[in-house]
Amino acid sequence: MNSLNHYIFFLRTGGHCATWLARASSLRDAMLHYALEQCAGAELREDGCLLVDDGCEGQFIYEHPLACIEAEEKTWERGRGWNGWEVRQLQPQHWEAAFAEVFCSEDPSDVEDYIERCRPLLHQHYPRSRARAFVWYLKDGPLVTFYRQERQRCVPMKVLGRYHLPWEQGAQVCEWTGSYDDILAQMATEYPLP
Numbered sequence: 001m002n003s004l005n006h007y008i009f010f011l012r013t014g015g016h017c018a019t020w021l022a023r024a025s026s027l028r029d030a031m032l033h034y035a036l037e038q039c040a041g042a043e044l045r046e047d048g049c050l051l052v053d054d055g056c057e058g059q060f061i062y063e064h065p066l067a068c069i070e071a072e073e074k075t076w077e078r079g080r081g082w083n084g085w086e087v088r089q090l091q092p093q094h095w096e097a098a099f100a101e102v103f104c105s106e107d108p109s110d111v112e113d114y115i116e117r118c119r120p121l122l123h124q125h126y127p128r129s130r131a132r133a134f135v136w137y138l139k140d141g142p143l144v145t146f147y148r149q150e151r152q153r154c155v156p157m158k159v160l161g162r163y164h165l166p167w168e169q170g171a172q173v174c175e176w177t178g179s180y181d182d183i184l185a186q187m188a189t190e191y192p193l194p
Helices: 027-038 065-073 092-096 108-125 180-186
Strands: 005-012 016-026 048-053 058-064 084-090 132-138 141-148 158-164
Touching: 005 027, 005 092, 005 141, 016 027, 027 048, 027 065, 027 084, 048 065, 058 065, 065 084, 065 141, 065 158, 065 180, 108 132, 132 180
Parallel strands: none
Antiparallel strands: 005 016, 005 084, 048 058, 132 141, 141 158
């Protein structure tokens, strides 16, 4: 029998913050559960792809739950303000403690710094780009994703490039070409024990 892990999802918009809890056997399954519950009209196809309403009487097809989360949650910035979406895995010790911190969100100024450190590499491929970006935290350092999203909601997000900033001292920013499964496998979701 597979045991279920506990995950906490955190969403910050310009107007509010929200959290959700999920129980799932893996991070991938937890993200799939989140997408099915939180993304407009989300459906799971037999082939494992997600269908999500595009806001224009059509649907987007996402081949991976992380692609859906990126496009539907990480890039969601209605108007001004910064948007954050994060996930952490909670351990049994968090639930058993009389009192425990279970989440602390990323610092927006850190996110801005990571993005600006990666922008020169993006400009090697897109010299005039002012692309927006978001950050995933991998176990060995932040992964910055630059993307383009048309003003019309009906056009899917396009990833322009991903760049990794290793935590180790003196390491250089480098282009990253892994898959969505690679991101999930390396994602830092563990939260310090109480």
